[in-house]
Amino acid sequence: MKIALFHNLPPGGAKRAVFEWTKQLSKVHKIDLFIFNDKSETTWDVKPFANKIFIQNESQKKFPKKVNRLFSLIPLIFQSKKLANKIDEDKYDLVLTMQCKITNSPFLLRFLKTPSFYICHEPMARVFEPHYPKKYFVFPFNFLRKIGLNFFIGIDKKNANCADSICTTSFYSRERLYLCYGLFPKVIYPGVDTNFFKPIKRIVRKKIILSVGSLFPSKGHEFVIESLGRINKSERPSLKIIHGAHQYLTSYKIKLKMLAKKYNVQVTFVSSIDDKTLLKEYNSSKITVCANFLEPLGLVALESMACGTPVVAIKEAGLRETIVNNKNGILTDRDSLEFSKAIMELIKNQDKWNRMSKNGIKCVLDKWTWEFSAKSLDKYLKSFIGKQFT
Numbered sequence: 328m329k330i331a332l333f334h335n336l337p338p339g340g341a342k343r344a345v346f347e348w349t350k351q352l353s354k355v356h357k358i359d360l361f362i363f364n365d366k367s368e369t370t371w372d373v374k375p376f377a378n379k380i381f382i383q384n385e386s387q388k389k390f391p392k393k394v395n396r397l398f399s400l401i402p403l404i405f406q407s408k409k410l411a412n413k414i415d416e417d418k419y420d421l422v423l424t425m426q427c428k429i430t431n432s433p434f435l436l437r438f439l440k441t442p443s444f445y446i447c448h449e450p451m452a453r454v455f456e457p458h459y460p461k462k463y464f465v466f467p468f469n470f471l472r473k474i475g476l477n478f479f480i481g482i483d484k485k486n487a488n489c490a491d492s493i494c495t496t497s498f499y500s501r502e503r504l505y506l507c508y509g510l511f512p513k514v515i516y517p518g519v520d521t522n523f524f525k526p527i528k529r530i531v532r533k534k535i536i537l538s539v540g541s542l543f544p545s546k547g548h549e550f551v552i553e554s555l556g557r558i559n560k561s562e563r564p565s566l567k568i569i570h571g572a573h574q575y576l577t578s579y580k581i582k583l584k585m586l587a588k589k590y591n592v593q594v595t596f597v598s599s600i601d602d603k604t605l606l607k608e609y610n611s612s613k614i615t616v617c618a619n620f621l622e623p624l625g626l627v628a629l630e631s632m633a634c635g636t637p638v639v640a641i642k643e644a645g646l647r648e649t650i651v652n653n654k655n656g657i658l659t660d661r662d663s664l665e666f667s668k669a670i671m672e673l674i675k676n677q678d679k680w681n682r683m684s685k686n687g688i689k690c691v692l693d694k695w696t697w698e699f700s701a702k703s704l705d706k707y708l709k710s711f712i713g714k715q716f717t
Contacts, residue, residue, distance in 0.1 A: 328712065331414045333361045333435055334425035338370040340626050341448055344517050345425050346371035351701030361410055383410045404434050411438035420712055424490065430479065432486035444711055445490035449500055449623050450507035451483040458545040458620040484508050492711050497624040497645040515704050517626065518697035523602065524633040527610040534564045536670065537612035539627045540619065542570045542579050547618030549586055554666040556590025564674065565593040569600060569608060609634035614673055617646055625649050629695050632687030637680060639669045655687040
């Protein structure tokens with residue numbers, strides 16, 4: 328097939344998925360990349376897998392932070408229309424469309440005449456969740472915030488409904504998208520690069536609990552510290568939190584340090600590490616914890632399991648799809664005492680740790696590879712194209 332690929336994503340899990348899917352699909356299809364600027368390719372660069380690259384330069388005008396998202400809409404609409412015209416002129420079989428960092432569901436979907444297949448991980452309405460950081464949607468006056476949010480959520484919904492077909496990456500996300508968009512998407516699970524994320528031989532595992540995620544309340548780091556604080560001091564493991572260099576609130580980091588001091592938990596913050604270092608961290612830690620609030624899926628849990636490191640996680644949202652309780656990890660309610668007991672159970676019971684370590688590796692290899700994910704996506708794309716001509 329001749330496929331036009333569009334995305335306007337920042338660095339992160341969604342961009343990583345684009346990279347991996349394109350890497351696999353480019354082996355059997357001709358893929359041309361359409362983007363607004365190549366700054367988006369500084370991480371997980373998709374360009375090497377593209378047959379052709381078309382850059383529709385977005386407006387370089389910068390607006391004050393509090394109105395930047397709003398004022399960037401008009402140039403974004405015009406650039407999206409130009410991009411759609413270019414795609415339609417080149418007669419593609421379909422447009423594989425990813426999300427947009429400004430409107431979530433891209434305006435491109437409104438203007439395309441070519442059949443569009445849209446992959447959406449989560450709706451913009453997530454910003455109303457209590458744990459969501461307000462720094463991402465800033466408006467001149469606080470009373471305008473709700474009005475502004477509803478305005479952008481309306482754009483997101485309308486754009487999404489313009490797609491000819493839509494899919495998402497977990498059954499939890501499917502339920503959320505149905506509630507927000509009135510659409511019922513197909514589910515294509517993402518994966519893990521098991522050629523990279525795998526056990527390292529002869530590495531020493533330390534009595535360290537690993538928590539990976541931005542320093543935002545949504546990642547549940549406070550809960551992890553509180554849970555560790557419930558473990559007897561003589562047995563208490565230390566905590567290592569890995570986060571992106573720009574993915575944190577300074578005030579929240581201070582809060583976490585104060586909380587760690589209160590509960591006498593030794594915590595280390597690590598930022599800006601590459602994947603090779605992350606691989607070593609997974610392999611040298613005893614347990615990875617996932618206490619995220621309403622995590623759509625949880626690639627961290629899958630990467631950890633691929634490395635043979637068992638996971639203790641909260642029984643919420645997408646984590647219920649990646650972890651089978653007491654098989655490849657432990658799921659608990661959001662109860663710090665229950666969570667702490669699960670951690671200590673794995674630390675003290677080496678036989679159970681070994682069993683879950685092996686089960687985690689097997690689970691990922693059987694179901695959660697990018698090759699498996701790309702085959703599922705390819706199947707849906709071919710079915711989608713078939714329906715367009717029947």
